[in-house]
Amino acid sequence: MSDPRDRDRGHPYERVAAVIRDRIASGxxxxxxxxxxxxxxxxxxxxxAGGENVVRRAxxxxxxxxxxxxxxxxxxxxxxxxxRYVLRAPLCGLLPDGFNGRWETHSTPRIAAxxxxxDRLGIETGALCVRTEYTVHAAGEGPLLAVTSWExxxxxxxxxxxxxxxxxxxxxxVAERMAQADVRVIAVxxxxxxxxxxxxxxxxxxxxxxxxAIVIARTHVADDGRVVETADLLVPALHWELxxxxxxxxxxxxxxxxxxxxxxxxx
Amino acid sequence: MSDPRDRDRGHPYERVAAVIRDRIASGxxxxxxxxxxxxxxxxxxxxxAGGENVVRRAxxxxxxxxxxxxxxxxxxxxxxxxxRYVLRAPLCGLLPDGFNGRWETHSTPRIAAxxxxxDRLGIETGALCVRTEYTVHAAGEGPLLAVTSWExxxxxxxxxxxxxxxxxxxxxxVAERMAQADVRVIAVxxxxxxxxxxxxxxxxxxxxxxxxAIVIARTHVADDGRVVETADLLVPALHWELxxxxxxxxxxxxxxxxxxxxxxxxx
DNA sequence: TCGAATTTGTGCGTATGTATC
DNA sequence: GGATACATACGCACAAATTCG
Numbered sequence: 001m002s003d004p005r006d007r008d009r010g011h012p013y014e015r016v017a018a019v020i021r022d023r024i025a026s027g028x029x030x031x032x033x034x035x036x037x038x039x040x041x042x043x044x045x046x047x048x049a050g051g052e053n054v055v056r057r058a059x060x061x062x063x064x065x066x067x068x069x070x071x072x073x074x075x076x077x078x079x080x081x082x083x084r085y086v087l088r089a090p091l092c093g094l095l096p097d098g099f100n101g102r103w104e105t106h107s108t109p110r111i112a113a114x115x116x117x118x119d120r121l122g123i124e125t126g127a128l129c130v131r132t133e134y135t136v137h138a139a140g141e142g143p144l145l146a147v148t149s150w151e152x153x154x155x156x157x158x159x160x161x162x163x164x165x166x167x168x169x170x171x172x173x174v175a176e177r178m179a180q181a182d183v184r185v186i187a188v189x190x191x192x193x194x195x196x197x198x199x200x201x202x203x204x205x206x207x208x209x210x211x212x213a214i215v216i217a218r219t220h221v222a223d224d225g226r227v228v229e230t231a232d233l234l235v236p237a238l239h240w241e242l243x244x245x246x247x248x249x250x251x252x253x254x255x256x257x258x259x260x261x262x263x264x265x266x267x
Numbered sequence: 268m269s270d271p272r273d274r275d276r277g278h279p280y281e282r283v284a285a286v287i288r289d290r291i292a293s294g295x296x297x298x299x300x301x302x303x304x305x306x307x308x309x310x311x312x313x314x315x316a317g318g319e320n321v322v323r324r325a326x327x328x329x330x331x332x333x334x335x336x337x338x339x340x341x342x343x344x345x346x347x348x349x350x351r352y353v354l355r356a357p358l359c360g361l362l363p364d365g366f367n368g369r370w371e372t373h374s375t376p377r378i379a380a381x382x383x384x385x386d387r388l389g390i391e392t393g394a395l396c397v398r399t400e401y402t403v404h405a406a407g408e409g410p411l412l413a414v415t416s417w418e419x420x421x422x423x424x425x426x427x428x429x430x431x432x433x434x435x436x437x438x439x440x441v442a443e444r445m446a447q448a449d450v451r452v453i454a455v456x457x458x459x460x461x462x463x464x465x466x467x468x469x470x471x472x473x474x475x476x477x478x479x480a481i482v483i484a485r486t487h488v489a490d491d492g493r494v495v496e497t498a499d500l501l502v503p504a505l506h507w508e509l510x511x512x513x514x515x516x517x518x519x520x521x522x523x524x525x526x527x528x529x530x531x532x533x534x
Numbered sequence: 535t536c537g538a539a540t541t542t543g544t545g546c547g548t549a550t551g552t553a554t555c
Numbered sequence: 556g557g558a559t560a561c562a563t564a565c566g567c568a569c570a571a572a573t574t575c576g
Contacts, residue, residue: 011564037541053565056542072542073572090513175515185515192509194461194479212461214481242459244511246357248442248452278545304560320546323561339561340554 016045017058024067024078031080035059035068066238069208085144087240090188090218091233092173104143106133110153117150120219120230128153135204142206144239149231155181174220174229184223191217197236207236214242283312284325291334291345298347302326302335305343333505336475352411354507357455357485358500359440368411373400377420384417387486387497395420402471409473411506416498422448441487441496451490458484464503474503481509 023029035041038052038059046054059076062068069079085099111131118125129150135143155178175185193215195201202209216233235242290296302308305319305326313321326343329335336346352366378398385392396417402410422445442452460482462468469476483500502509 013564039541051565053567057564059542070542071573073540074574075541089511187515188513190511190513192459192481192511194481194504196463196479212463212479214459214461237461244356244457244459246455246457248454280545306560318546320548324545326561337561338554340552340559342554342560 012046012051013054013057013061016041016055017061019045020058020062021067029078031078033078034075035077037075063208064210082238084237084239084241085138086243087145087235088243088245089216090190091216092175092188092220099138101136101138101141101144104135104137106135108132113150113152117230120217120227121150121152122227123152123154143204144206144236146201146204146234147231148234149229151229152227155183155226155228178220178222178228183226183228185220185228186223187221189219189221193217201234205234205236205239207238212237279313279318280321280324280328283308283322284328286312287325287329288334296345298345300345301342302344330475331477349505351504351506351508352405353510354412354502355510355512356483357457358483359442359455359487366405368403368405368408371402371404371410373402375399380417380419384497387484387494388417388419389494390419390421410471411473411503413468413471413501414498415501416496418496419494422450422493422495445487445489445495450493450495452487452495453490454488456486456488460484468501472501472503472506474505479504 020029020035029035036044038055041055042052059068059070063070063076067079068076070076108130110128112126113121113123113129115125117129118127121129123129129152132147132149132151134147134149136145136147137143178185195213195215197205197207197209197211197213199209201213202211205213207213213234213236216231216235218229218231218233219227220229222228287296287302296302303311305322308322309319326335326337330337330343334346335343337343375397377395379393380388380390380396382392384396385394388396390396396419399414399416399418401414401416403412403414404410445452462480462482464472464474464476464478464480466476468480469478472480474480480501480503483498483502485496485498485500486494487496489495
């Protein structure tokens with residue numbers, strides 16, 4: 001391993017990564033550039049056969065850092081520096097004027113509530129609900145955010161006008177739609193979980209497999225305690241910076257009516 | 268690869284994983300049990316030499332699922348099912364009675380603000396600040412949460428009583444300490460990023476390297492617009508479920524004074 | 535349109551580093 | 556300090572996806 005000839009510190013793959021980083025930094029390999037194949041790079045940088053896995057390891061490092069991007073069967077590319085959008089939570093269905101993008105509603109089948117969803121909605125497993133798939137697109141780009149929402153059929157189905165994604169209230173918030181059914185939404189609860197995107201999730205948010213995201217499990221609660229909607233928001237770190245802001249009531253030892261808490265476990 | 272003799276579907280490592288899973292499910296390998304070494308398992312399950320990496324691959328799968336836990340130099344163990352605590356955000360320094368644990372303050376050196384921190388605090392790079400390292404421990408356990416906090420020296424240093432982790436206000440919130448210096452904290456802003464724990468971060472929160480966490484970049488803002496504190500909270504998904512709750516003012520198209528927003532990028 | 539060449543992804547083997555007991 | 560066990564680096568074969576003639 002530590003060959004006496006080898007004066008260079010560290011492992012071979014680290015030196016290869018450094019070379020690639022330099023070429024990108026110098027502008028020789030601009031954003032969008034397709035790198036030579038592993039075979040060619042191994043031959044050039046290590047001038048010997050076989051060492052392709054060293055190049056691969058170096059590329060994996062840079063891919064994880066967000067510098068490179070590999071497309072299977074096509075090649076490895078220098079990634080264009082993408083600035084992230086700011087997502088102010090809670091996100092309940094509105095896109096302000098400042099954002100050049102749109103919501104897309106994909107499907108709204110009536111289905112039997114699967115177990116974890118029924119649990120979150122506070123209804124019986126198998127009870128009917130409406131599942132809606134939304135995505136957020138920025139102008140001309142692929143989907144950047146994916147939302148899967150469930151609403152109990154007994155609420156939403158009672159009046160066609162409150163169906164998500166349809167009619168005059170298509171672009172309204174959950175609370176606004178529910179108000180049409182005389183349901184007053186008083187709180188939004190969110191539970192956040194970090195995830196690594198698998199090959200099913202990744203294309204739904206235009207992010208590479210293995211990159212990171214936060215799943216927001218959101219519920220809308222009405223004044224009578226019923227849960228009127230629950231949703232999973234898939235927020236890829238590649239595209240979004242998740243921001244929360246809390247106002248502090250002076251003189252109180254809490255925020256927003258709830259004391260700060262580190263409580264015991266839920267289930 | 269697909270040996271004609273091999274009737275079993277899938278790859279060898281998947282079959283090994285299935286065997287391990289079965290033994291755990293059957294109770295033959297209870298929580299805390301130390302598995303046979305990879306060498307022994309490879310010999311038993313694949314009755315041939317060399318195939319240790321097949322066992323390793325299977326174990327990696329189960330480790331990622333949270334079923335196993337590897338301790339370097341010691342062995343691979345069946346993980347005891349751990350329930351997660353609920354962390355209600357924003358977390359500003361209080362531990363309620365319900366939580367059987369404690370804060371620990373580790374160090375409070377005066378240092379020159381590094382670049383990204385100076386940026387967050389709105390002070391010049393190199394200006395003095397106080398850095399404080401906290402951890403949260405549950406009774407008898409290792410650290411479950413790690414906080415690194417920075418406060419500008421010009422605020423904190425002016426009065427010894429407001430130094431974090433010391434004096435009568437050691438267990439107070441940032442806002443309470445700042446009130447002693449006649450600084451009114453009016454808002455808390457948080458930015459969330461999912462991360463994969465590296466070998467430096469992982470031991471700070473008693474989580475395995477490669478497991479996931481959320482970093483909360485928090486800032487306390489005073490009524491004159493100054494940032495009086497900023498902190499990075501390392502919240503491992505293994506131990507915590509991050510929960511946010513927002514009250515909805517009826518009739519308003521927003522929450523907490525800020526409209527929901529998907530805005531453009533920051534930097 | 536279709537198949538062959540190219541390129542990345544995966545599974546697995548060997549050698550060696552390093553932490554623990 | 557020696558034995559044991561996991562972690563890492565790297566090599567090869569092949570599968571899968573893409574591209575192009």
